[in-house]
Amino acid sequence: MSNSQNIYLSISFRSPEISGSLQTIKLHGVPGQELNNGECVLDNEMKKFCMDNIVAKIFRRSLDLNSEFNRLEIWFYNSNTARQKISYFLPEVDERDLLILSNISTSKLKQIYVLDNELEGNELTDWHKEVKSLFKPLFEEFVIMSDNLKSVPLFKGIESVISKGILHYEMKQNLFFDTLMIQVD
Incomplete structure (x- = not known):
């Protein structure tokens, strides 16, 4: 019986x-x-994974950009899972939300939705630039060796070296999400 x-x-x-x-x-x-x-x-390893790959990166980048944002809420979501099977609240996404797609094919993080904050005109344009600058670098945190390379004999040995050099490599390989939904306040 499970504990x-x-x-x-x-x-x-x-x-x-x-x-x-x-x-x-x-x-x-x-x-x-x-x-x-x-x-x-x-689990402490999960907490450290979240801190190292998402939280610390956003805090640091926010400082670098001199961002005015005060608070963020971020939902993890696996787009291959039906919404009705998710046991926690997940915000609805609509056409007003900003979709940022990964431009890195080997990133396990595929997309980020930044939920609409009802801005208009120039404020909305400035907000789009700021959120893209703040969140787009997250795609780099979830890059792993592609499956195509793993099948090449030369790269099989290299993967073990790479996996030791990339923080949380195994957790990134088996990532429990491929999408982030972010609310900015």
Whole structure:
């Protein structure tokens, strides 16, 4: 009999930088476990994965861009999973939301939706530029060796070297999402 059940959690991160505007990033749909005693826990490796590949990168980039955003909410989503099978709240996406597609074919992160904040005109144009500058670099964090290269004998040995040099390589190979949905406040 199992001692735990897989669940999806929401976790918040506070910026270590008090000088930046962006102070909080909340992640939704993070795989965790519910223990038999009802306690919900997040594996330390998963927390570190989220911090290293998403949260720290966004906080740092936000500072570099002098972003005015205060708070972000990010939902993990696997587009191969039917929405009705997802056990946590997932926002609806519509034509007003900004879709940013990966321009890196080997990235396991394929798309990012930035949810509409009802801006118009020049404000909307400026907002599009800022969110693309802030979030587009995330695609680089999820690049792994393509399956085509893995079948070439020369690259089979190289993969073991590459996997040791890329932080969280195994988790990236078996990524639980391919889409991010982001609400900016």
